[in-house]
Amino acid sequence: MWTLAALAALGSGAPYEGRTLVVMVDEKSFESWDVLQAIARDFELAHPGLDVRVIDQGGAVGQQDKSRFMLTGDLQLDVTRIDVTEFGAFQREGALVDIDAALRALPGFDEANYLDVLDGFRAADGHLYGLPSTFTPYVMYSNRDLLERAGLAPPTAGWTWDDLLDACRKTTVDTDGDGAIDQWGISLTQWLQAVVPWIWQNGGDVLDETLTRSRLAEPEAREAFRFLRKLLHEEKLASFDATFENQYSQGLFQAGRCAFYGPVGYWETYRFKYITGFRWDVAPLPRKLHAATAIAMTGYVVPRTSRDPALAAEFVAKLAGPEYQYTLAEIGNGVPGWKAAALSTSFLNPTRAPESERVFLDVLGEARFMPSLANWRKIEALCQAELQGALLLERYDVDLAAARMAAKTDAFLASEERRAAKPLLPSFAMEAVFALALIASVAAWLAHRARAPARVYARDERSALALLAPWAVGFLLFFLGPAAVSLALSFCAWSPLQSFDSVRWAGGENWARLATDDAFHASLVATTTYAFASVPLGLGLALWLAWLLRAESTFAVFVRTLVYLPAILSPVIVAATWRFLLDPDRGLVNQWLAVVGIEGPAWTRSGAWVIPSYVLMSLWGVGAQMLVFLAALQALDPTLEEAARVDGAGPWARFRHVVLPQLGPVLLFNLVLGLVGAFQIFAQAYVLTNGGPGDASRFLVLYLYETGFRHLDMGYASTLAWVLFAILGALCAVLVSTSKNWVHYAARSRG
Amino acid sequence: MAALDLRNVTVRFGEHTVLRDVSLSVADGEFVVLVGPSGCGKSTLLRVVAGLVRPASGEVRIGERRVDALEPAERDLAMVFQNYALYPHKTVAQNLAFPLELRRVPRAELERRVRETAETLGLSDLLERKPGALSGGQMQRVALGRALIRDPKLFLFDEPLSNLDAKLRHEMRAEIARLHQRTRVTSLYVTHDQSEALTLGGRIAVLDRGRFEQVGAPLAVFARPATRFVAGFIGSPAMNLLPGRARGGRFEVGELSLAAPTDATRELVLGVRPHEVALDAADARDVSLELDVTFVEALGTQTLVSFRLGEHELRASLDGDARVRIGERKRVSLSRSSLHWFDQGTGLRLD
Amino acid sequence: MSARLFNRSALAVAAVLFALPFAFLLVVSLAPEGRGLEDLSAGLVEPHPENYRLALEKMGGFGRLFANTLFVTVASIVGQCVTCSLAGYAFARIPFRGRDLLFACVLATMMLPEQVTAIPRFLLFREAGLVDTFGPLILPTVLGGAPFFVFLFRQYFLSLPIELDEAARLDGAGHLRIYWSIALPLARPMLATVAIFTFLGTWNDFWTPLIYLFSDENRTLTLALAGFQRSFNVAVEFMLAASAVVLAPCVLVYFVAQKVFLRGVRVAASKH
């Protein structure tokens, strides 16, 4: 069999023998998997001998991290999919291959075959670096039944801000007369991409033409902000739904409780297809001076780690071409970039809502991309906090917020310029740091050992070292070396899109930045507040539960098991559950509170309640701590408590004066572990609020992760990590040293 | 079998000196009992011999060999621990076999020796049990067996009987004595129970705060304690120790006044064993005086009577049928030959 | 009596609250596609058990995924138990110079977030040619990646009477022999504890497999789970059905091992 195949390959010449193409596209989800495989096989047939490997990107959660690591590690990756907002960064960091010529050399390649969105992947020199997968302009969704009931016609192209305002006024009502609005005019999205269209419509922009100065503080932009604020706060016509990017609306719109929902993209139709209670549709965004909207898009590119860019470009064209695009359109991924697919019934499916699906194509003429910057993500993040501060939290005035956004953006753009001028370190610098750290630490340890009095047997020492060897190897290779590199990086500027050959020396800049970085301060406040609230409460709850459950009755064992269950679940599922429970409008918690006549807070959407929400969630995970307490309680000497009972102590006194003092060591143990865990809170915040609203839940590790992997600033991320390390080290040292006063050990064990 | 020789051994744990410059020679086949109050360093001394604790200075010889640098296992000795240290996860048979396994003794011989040892100690029926299912005395016997089975050159016992009740303790004491009679293995035996020391030891060594106070035959130590500490520690009930001052050839404490062993003015301690204190003695003793009875303990075979002597107390050990009541005034007499004199400062015996 | 009643009812309420995520998971996983989050009762009124079958089909090659995950998990557990218990034994039982300093290193390892050591580590594994093998998933664990467990083992061994070791040493056992014949058999509850923690951690780990594994034949369950989440839309019902299947072994392991586990924690917690 094998020889036959080999002979066949030889016979046909197999010009591609031994070559592979590594493809990683997000669409490797179950719905498009077969088609993608078919395309790969088809491509292999057309290129005899070639092996196309489609690898897994880990869904939406993992896609960015994975490609980043592959680039850093210089691993072969020929085709990948990126978001258009990342294109600037990838292209400028030299992470992409210019495939313009390769594309144009392909037979039948013609820009006219695509919808007019190719500019998203066009560099400043006019060269194409990629082709679109699917995209979507931001549009407005409307509830037609609701509008009709208010005597309003569905919005059509050319409708204005005033039309929107008017419609919202007519549709915002308190239907049950309890004083709280339960039907809103609009559920307004508020992430930067969704806010920018309003600015464009009013004649403003985010950056000036040279892409070096922010225009957010100019009157056009401020007026747009003020309009949104009017909707949200002055007239209270808009609700806080769908506040965070990539966070799904909890469904005011699906529940039929708002007339409009937007600006938002095509992806919502995928979820709304299940709506049965009313008719809905899409419309262009309302206009002011101009009609304008933004485009979200992903596309296929060839990273610098491609081993065969020409072939990769051909595969890019194939993915962006008809074979795949019809499938993507049918799945509902977005508007296909391939024009024929977009115009076909695969996309414009008459049997499927929305009726006005064509709107997604019609608004293309007025649609624009976000500025193509080396670090759009960072600018987005810088503005996000201010934006939410002004719009959502009403914390400060629009003009002030606009001025701050502009100032932060300008400062950041300037610092980016300076960064590029920093001196490159020799390519072996990080390897050297790694090796030196290992040598130095071994030497330091030997020196420390030599200073210690030799009152132990050499034989013992040799066995100890032998037994510790596996751990020590792991410690050196996987902790100490990497830690040293990260310490070194904290004095450097480096983007993880580049390889370790292009680390630039930044001196103490990252460390100096700590003093002035608002987001860092906010993250410190958020993290400490969370830790100091959640740890004591958690310990208290755990102890209380353990105390009540210490008996070995069936009931106790049953409850114990339930209490431990949430600790088994992955944080992602836990976060998803809480999103559902804590939703301000439809969540179970607020519904229950309403039953007893309490109006629940906005939980994770409120700056004041987001930390308490996380504290609440953390209480859910006390299972492990409870087990530790339980074990300690069961190990206590019962005669002590009996003695106290004989002495006439009540239950509380027995607990307070007999049991609690004996729990000292366990308390310390749980306290230290709890603090270390609380200070490193990440996954829940990543999934649930992404740092918002404002900066209110941007915990330290989340900020660190965003800085390193999203904003591509590993130097500063490392600095943050070391700050965290120092904080935890200091806290633990203080705890352990003061613990002598309250931790009483029953008996000294030899050691 | 071998002699044991400790020379100038000092052990420190951090700042804390546990053994100071200790020397001890144990002859081949001898049974030496180390006795001293809790925390005085007895176990530490055994651990030094065993090689489990490394001394800061000094040397240890077993036979002719210096063993300081040797691993515990290379010293060819066996130790019985206070808490038995039986491996809880192994059966009695496995516990006994473990030392032999480590020496790669062939299977058949191993089984034979386990059987023999078990028979000697009456453990044959317990071989398949785990330590958790044994009584204290049985565990103790297994611990002994584990030490015996190897035929070591030297036996170390660390308070092996302290966890047993009084009756069992007597039985086991006799058993250990018999064992030693039979095997004649050099043994170092630690206890804080002085009566155990007196009955078991060929020689006893009294340790206090990391120093030897006295080493000698039990009766010699009992008869002529070398220091005030030994005097108080050895013998039950404990010797009366009455501190006072000698001046102009007389020593006075409370109402008691007697000829001092020296003419100089000096702070001394007078020691009198309770059974040397006579009551209403028919024969004329050297010293006699009237004292108030403050306390009486009737113990059956003997009666302990306490008298007030100034601010001190003098105890007398009388026959079990002595009739004395609290508050009575009695005539008490001592004979000079039974008196022990110690210096109050150094604690050393005067003669 | 009334206090007792109060405690009972408080516990009952707590039990319900703590069971919520599971109830949520099960209810939504049974709902008809697209309805799960809209209407919680959907899954109860009209359960769709076929979600489970479909979810497994969509994950693709469940057997393979399961085998891979199991292999990684078992290897991690074995390695973790051996390395951490060895190190814990050395720290607890062998006097050697520089011990406190090394032990401080163990504790320090807990305090640096893994996100920052990830990149140098990745480059290291790339140099070693181990990317797209199970090496990067297993090796850090096998080489004592979780300092917390070293700590736990040390506590545990400290709680065993030192005389056991000394007796064995006099009998001629070296440290390795004592570790193997005496300490390890006695540490069984602790081994179970570490095994469970490692099991849960490795089984649910997403990031490490994501970054290191590329080939189809190496995929693990969590990676396949992530396939249900895409940029803009999520098939929640299938995702949760698949999650429930992936979680089942965890719950099972916990139920079965609860007793031993508790015993291990008990000893480790009672001494410091």
Ligand SMILES: Nc1ncnc2c1ncn2[C@@H]1O[C@H](COP(=O)(O)OP(=O)(O)OP(=O)(O)O)[C@@H](O)[C@H]1O
């Ligand atoms: N490993 C150690 N580290 C520090 N100090 C120790 C250590 N072992 C013993 N000590 C101290 O050394 C002194 C002597 O201890 P040792 O165990 O030798 O006493 P002992 O005479 O056997 O007492 P006992 O009759 O109570 O067993 C004690 O004060 C003890 O606290």
Ligand SMILES: [Mg+2]
């Ligand atoms: Mg002792």
